[in-house]
Amino acid sequence: MSLEGLLREARACTVCQAALPLGARPVLQAAPGARLLIVGQAPGRKVHATGMPWNDASGDRLREWLQLDRSVFYDAARVAIVPMGFCYPGATDSGGDRPPRHECAPLWHARLLGHLREIGCTLLVGQYAQKHYLRSARKNTLTETVRAFAEYGPRFFPLPHPSWRSVGWIRQNRWFEERVLPDLREAVRRLA
Secondary structure (H helix, E strand, O other): OOHHHHHHHHHOOOOOHHHOOOOOOOOOEOOOOOOEEEEOOOOOHHHHHHOOOOOOHHHHHHHHHHOOOHHHHOOOOOEEEOOOOOOOOOEOOOOOEOOOOOOHHHHHHHHHHOOOOOOOEEEEEOHHHHHHHHHHHOOOOHHHHHHOHHHHOOOEEEEOOOOOHHHHHHHHOOHHHHHHHHHHHHHHHHHO
16 A cells, blocks of 8 residues: 555544544654654644644644744655554543553554655654653653663654643753754754
């Protein structure tokens, strides 16, 4: 199956429809020539509403970290976006989002990545992507994994999730802005 056909199939997926509070609306982007892959968690409520990946405050922060404007970020021929869960999983009682549905990655990732042969680096945004892709190479905490980012390159680049919660995390971990962001931006500049 071609990548275009596979994307049509993925975007029409309803495998976990019954467990989704707003119904299925898979959100992802990819094209054969993409050199940068972003694997995040799952779309939030705003992304679900617009159908555009990272089209929210977290996306604004991520684009700032990457120093990519929207035109490059949303160019599927340059940047592929394949989250761990393709649909909005719903909110928790504490106001955050639920974890990504467990069905998506096993069902879609290998098939999609098989078509993305030009990927030079995969950004692993958040603990769910890091757990799935780094497996036993992951450190004990997200902070330790992100701090050890150089150990995973050039194939992978672990990052915290750029939600509003990351603002406090960054204040406590100044090394992220001092050491991680410059290397991240250089890697992105070479690929996107």
